[in-house]
Amino acid sequence: MMLILTIIMTYFICHIRCSITPDVIPESIYDCFYKYSHTNTRMEQTAERIATTCFINYEWTVSGLRCHNVTKETMDLIERLLLPYLNKKRHRRQTSNGRNRVRKEYRKLSAGERHRFHRALNRLKSNGRYDEIASIHHSGIVARAAHGGPAFLPWHRLYLMILEDALREVEPDVTIPYWDINLDYNMQWRILSSVIWSSEFAGNGGTPVSTGPFADWGLRRNIGAETFERPFSNTDLANLFDMLGTTEFSIGLESLHNTAHVWVGGGMSFIDEAPRDPIFFLLHSYVDYIWWQWQMDNANNSATWRYPRNILNTLHAPNEPLFNLTIHGRSISNEEGYSRDWAFNYFSYERRPNCNDGTCTGPYLRCVEQNDQFSGQTIYCASVEQSVAMPNGQFNRKKRNTENNRDHTSLVKPFSTINHKRMKNFSCIEDSLGLDLSKSPIWSDRHPGLQVITGYPIQNSMRINCDHDYHLWAFLPIKVIHLRPYGNIFESYPVSNGVMDFKLDIYSDLLYRKYVNFTRPQNPPCLKPCIGDATGTSKVFIRAEGVNYYGKYNDYVIIDDRQPIDAKIGYIGIRRPDRKPTKVMITAHDQCGRICAPKCLKKGSSPPEYEPCTGVIKVDRNYPHFCSNSYGDAVLKYWSMADEVCPSEKQRSVYMVFYCDSKADWFPWPGAHKIKKK
Numbered sequence: 280m281m282l283i284l285t286i287i288m289t290y291f292i293c294h295i296r297c298s299i300t301p302d303v304i305p306e307s308i309y310d311c312f313y314k315y316s317h318t319n320t321r322m323e324q325t326a327e328r329i330a331t332t333c334f335i336n337y338e339w340t341v342s343g344l345r346c347h348n349v350t351k352e353t354m355d356l357i358e359r360l361l362l363p364y365l366n367k368k369r370h371r372r373q374t375s376n377g378r379n380r381v382r383k384e385y386r387k388l389s390a391g392e393r394h395r396f397h398r399a400l401n402r403l404k405s406n407g408r409y410d411e412i413a414s415i416h417h418s419g420i421v422a423r424a425a426h427g428g429p430a431f432l433p434w435h436r437l438y439l440m441i442l443e444d445a446l447r448e449v450e451p452d453v454t455i456p457y458w459d460i461n462l463d464y465n466m467q468w469r470i471l472s473s474v475i476w477s478s479e480f481a482g483n484g485g486t487p488v489s490t491g492p493f494a495d496w497g498l499r500r501n502i503g504a505e506t507f508e509r510p511f512s513n514t515d516l517a518n519l520f521d522m523l524g525t526t527e528f529s530i531g532l533e534s535l536h537n538t539a540h541v542w543v544g545g546g547m548s549f550i551d552e553a554p555r556d557p558i559f560f561l562l563h564s565y566v567d568y569i570w571w572q573w574q575m576d577n578a579n580n581s582a583t584w585r586y587p588r589n590i591l592n593t594l595h596a597p598n599e600p601l602f603n604l605t606i607h608g609r610s611i612s613n614e615e616g617y618s619r620d621w622a623f624n625y626f627s628y629e630r631r632p633n634c635n636d637g638t639c640t641g642p643y644l645r646c647v648e649q650n651d652q653f654s655g656q657t658i659y660c661a662s663v664e665q666s667v668a669m670p671n672g673q674f675n676r677k678k679r680n681t682e683n684n685r686d687h688t689s690l691v692k693p694f695s696t697i698n699h700k701r702m703k704n705f706s707c708i709e710d711s712l713g714l715d716l717s718k719s720p721i722w723s724d725r726h727p728g729l730q731v732i733t734g735y736p737i738q739n740s741m742r743i744n745c746d747h748d749y750h751l752w753a754f755l756p757i758k759v760i761h762l763r764p765y766g767n768i769f770e771s772y773p774v775s776n777g778v779m780d781f782k783l784d785i786y787s788d789l790l791y792r793k794y795v796n797f798t799r800p801q802n803p804p805c806l807k808p809c810i811g812d813a814t815g816t817s818k819v820f821i822r823a824e825g826v827n828y829y830g831k832y833n834d835y836v837i838i839d840d841r842q843p844i845d846a847k848i849g850y851i852g853i854r855r856p857d858r859k860p861t862k863v864m865i866t867a868h869d870q871c872g873r874i875c876a877p878k879c880l881k882k883g884s885s886p887p888e889y890e891p892c893t894g895v896i897k898v899d900r901n902y903p904h905f906c907s908n909s910y911g912d913a914v915l916k917y918w919s920m921a922d923e924v925c926p927s928e929k930q931r932s933v934y935m936v937f938y939c940d941s942k943a944d945w946f947p948w949p950g951a952h953k954i955k956k957k
Contacts, residue, residue, distance in 0.1 A: 298901035299755075299934045301879045301892040302862060305826060308337050315534075324534065325872025327508055327820075331541055332534045334824045334864075339422040339550060346551060346745035353411040360441045361602065365609040380443070380626040382564055385456040385480060386643035386662065387632065393479070397492035399450035400557055404496065406449075410555065412442050417551035420594060421602070426550075428595030429529045429587040432570050433616020435563045437601055440625065442560055457564035459631050460511040460539055465647060465661035471503050472664040474643050481558050486545055486738040488556075498556045501544025504737045505833045507818060507870035510538040511565075513659065520573060523580065525617065526587040528573060536566050545738065548831065568628045575622065586614040632660045743830045743854050752832070753855040753898075753906035754913035758936040759819045759867060759875065761838045761845045763788065769815055769841050786815075788843035815841035818870050819939055821849050826862035826895060828854045838869075838939075848933075850913045853898060853906070860899040867937035875939035880931075887931050896935070905934045 304312075311333035315324065388396065403409035415421060416438070425434040439455055446453045458481075463473045476484040482491025484502030503509075515535055522528040539562055546552035553559045577583040586597045593599070600610035632639040634646040639660035647661045743751040769786065772779040783789055817840045823832040832852035839845050854861045867875040879892035898906065907913040917933065918926045 299880075299896050299898050299905045302826075302895040302897045304864065304893045304895050305337065308333050308864070311336055325508060325868075326874040327506065327868040327872040328510075328534060328538050330866060330868070330874060331506070332537045335537050335540075335550075336427045338824075338829065339426045347414055347417075349414055350411075353414060356408060356411055356445075357415055357441065357602070360444050361437075361611075363444075364437070364440065364611060380454055381629055382454045382568065382626065383456050383629045384459050384462075384632055385561055386459075386462070386474065387629065387641060388456055393456075395450050396446075396453055396456065399446040399453045401492065402449040403445055408445055409442075412445060413554035414551075415602075416554045422550055423592065424594040424599070424602075426533070428590060428592045429525065430595045430599070430601065430613040430616065431533045432529055432567075433613060433621075434601055436567050436570070436616065436621060437611070439560065439563060439567055454626075455560050455564045457568045457628070458558065458561035459565055459568075460509075460562070461513065461516060462632065462644065462660055462662045464509045464512050465649070465659040466664070467649070469664055470509055472666065473662045474665050475662065476502060477665045481561070484543075493557060496555070499545035499552075499738065499740065500547065500556070500558075501738055503542060503544075505544040505548065505822075506538065506541045506820065508538055508542070508872055510535050510542055513657075516569070519569065520576065522573075523577070524582055524587075525585055528570075529587065532566060532569060536562070544833075545740070549740070549742070568631070571622055571628055572630070574619070578619070584617055584619050586617045634658045634660050737833050737835070739832050739834075739852065741852075743825075743828055749909075751855055752852040753861075753908065754850050754852050754910050755906050755935075756913055756917040756933050757821055757849045757851050757865065757867075758933045759821070759836050759838070759847050759849060760936060760938050761819060761840075761847070761869070762940045763840060763843050763845075764871075764941045767840060769813070771841075784841070786841040786843065791843070812840070815839050819847070819867055819875065819937070820870070821851050821865065821867045821937070823851045823853050823863050823865045825854060826864055828861065828863075830854060848917055850910055852910075855906075856898045856900055860897050862895065862897050864893075864895045865935060866894055867939065869939055873939065873941060875937040878936045878938055880934045885931075887933070889936050892935075894935070905932065 312329065315329040315332065383392075385393075400409065403412075416425070425431060425438075443453070443455050446455070458475065463470050463475060466473060471484065475481055478490040480491065482488045482493050482498075484500045486499040486501065488494060488496065488498035488500055519528065519531055519535075522531060540547045540553060543556075543558060543562075546556055547559060574583055588597070590596050595613060597612060597614035599613050601613060601616055602611075630638070632644055635658075639646050643663050644660055645663055646658050648658055741747050741749045741752060763786070768781075769784045771784045771786070772781055773783060773785050773790065774780070817838045818835040819838055820833065820835045825831065834849050834851055836847035836849040838847060851865060853863045853865075865877065867877075869875065877892050877894035878889035879896070881888040881890045907916050917929055919929050920926055
């Protein structure tokens, strides 16, 4: 009797009343999916990147959340810093045509320049002005006026000028360097060990940020943990610079910028928290640099300076004022923000480091050779790792051989090194890049003695609207079923009569005709090149985005790519439906950016059956109970411990399953627009 009472009490303590029903995708999100998926190819943008952009745009347009009031003192500061630009001719003379304001790549600064930049930031932090400037990024309607449209570029250009002027008041001649993320992209799988995340530069990339010049700022980062996609690839940049119109250029650059925010993660994933990390301004300096270079390269084309028309968001209309501010009856319009006057007279940039012109030099950069499946062997400029550069900026030659500043050992091997030509007709997998695990390991900066192989765990902010509190969250189990990508060959070959067959490996479904027709309905789509792991280890990321609340939760499951079929359980956080129902959209994607298809529990099915759904669910306090009070309780909800010898699974506790099958459907929501609410 006591055992029964204990079980009943444990159930009600661990589980909250939590019923789930499927819902529809918000119209603005679906329309965004549809627009981007019909204007891009799979080689230009992954489905995950498009989904990220659409979620972020949705947050900006519907949130209206204000967690911090902007004070009169802050507005006075912004007006004072903006006022000189309202009288552009006078200010242009004072800045000597802007040529004393030259921004460089962060790693190209001298030690003295870098020290003065860090000192200026800390002085602004100490006197409160840094936080005042950061606070206006999400004040009033700025979130919508500065994002999701063509005003994104000029708004943030002026934002950089405001902070830069404030820095120059405490440290003359300081400029905001740009963080060329492409230099980190070219490190391939060693991107997490970039020198950018060392104490000499921006500090560590985890939570909390405890090293470097901003160690006591209370910053949160999650580099590479919330998404596997590395933004600003060489293909991304080539596509951008091939664009001729301001409309498509602005959309493409803002989308890449969104992915960079998510890649850094932590506070950078939230619009109001992001500017509180100085890496925000280094990222936006790079975004502005790309725009500036595109303008310089196309300076004689009048379309370069033409503000886009047919704007749906009225806050991005040509005549609307930047910063939504009118000072003494004057303002700078969105359209004026596209004027060539800014690019030619207020600032300039030192061109990004390049191996072809000999500018990829210095202690923190090197030229690397990579096998590119499209253009063959190519030389790119890349960042060095933290273990390569000593604190004084000198190379640690014991760690790496650096002959003529070129790394000949960093060739990244594609999957199926022996036989990828034989597999060419099977799929686009030969466009992917595999990991050469023979390289020296990356050691964790958080846990000495541990290696970073598949990346860091995710530190979620546990934020609901303006509050960060674990107790505001509920958790539910999510199942991921993953089918092996078609065409992968792992170096574990079948042997017959003493002869190895290099055409297949022992895990391949092609060896087992009984189920090959079920697991391979069609070839996977050709995707942008992505990182793979020669051991077969990969991730499927699960993301919960609040629909009627401001909050997100990220996690992942580890998948064995060798197996024809693999299944894993993850646990995802959502807002507790204590006072009102929770609406949330849950998505999953693999590390190549392919979105997995959501399936929801079919009502009344026994044994459990699953049917296609949108991934949007409504959660309330009715029966049956699918949620738990904590992560640990959610684990116990899925696993039955009745048999102490061997726990068993309770499949019916899983409401949502994601099916990752590499099919050619780019987005897994066919027909979702047909069930929109009228």
